[in-house]
Amino acid sequence: MHRKTKKARGFTLIELMIVVAIIGILAAIAIPSYQNYVKQSRRAEAQAEMMRLALNEEKFxxxxxxxxxxTNTALGVTNTSYYTFTIVAAANTYTITATAAGSQTNDTGCTPLTLTEGGAKGPAGCWKS
Known part of the structure; x- marks a missing residue:
């Protein structure tokens, strides 16, 4: 007489643990990359705002x-939840500064961002050309 063996269904614990380990490794790689991308995109948004403010200064x-x-409200200085913008101006010069706020303060080396009337941008490695 033959015994009928039941076919196993589902996953073994080992297979499940392998899948969990793979997901953990992928998350450990993906999450920091995503956070870096978010910081860079917020920085680019702040730089665009600084360029807009510089254009307003030149128009003024x-x-x-x-x-x-x-203090001039005609320039439309708008702070965001990630950057605070200030303009220090004299007769022939100005400096626009974007200081990181909130979670953007983790963007080390790239805060504060500055832009002058002569087009000097700082810190040097933080501005894309």
């Missing part, structure tokens, strides 16, 4: 004898 200067300081 075209119609006035000096650049506008940070």
């Amino acid at each position: 200067r075209a119609n006035n004898p000096s650049y506008a300081d940070h």
Whole structure:
């Protein structure tokens, strides 16, 4: 007489643990890469805002004898949850500074961002050309 063996169904514990380990390894690689991408995109957004503010400064200067300081609401300084923008202006110069706030403070080496009337951008490695 033959015994009928039941066919096993499902996964063994070893197979399940292998899948969990693979998912853990992939997450350990993907999550830091994603967080770095998010920091870079927020920095690029802040740089775009700084360029907009610089354009507003130049427009203001075209119609006035000096650049506008940070108290001038005509420039439209808008702070975000990730950066605070300030403008320090004198008669012929200005410096726009974006200081990281919140979780963006982890963007070490790239805070604060600066932009001057002459187009000098700092820190050097943080601006894409």
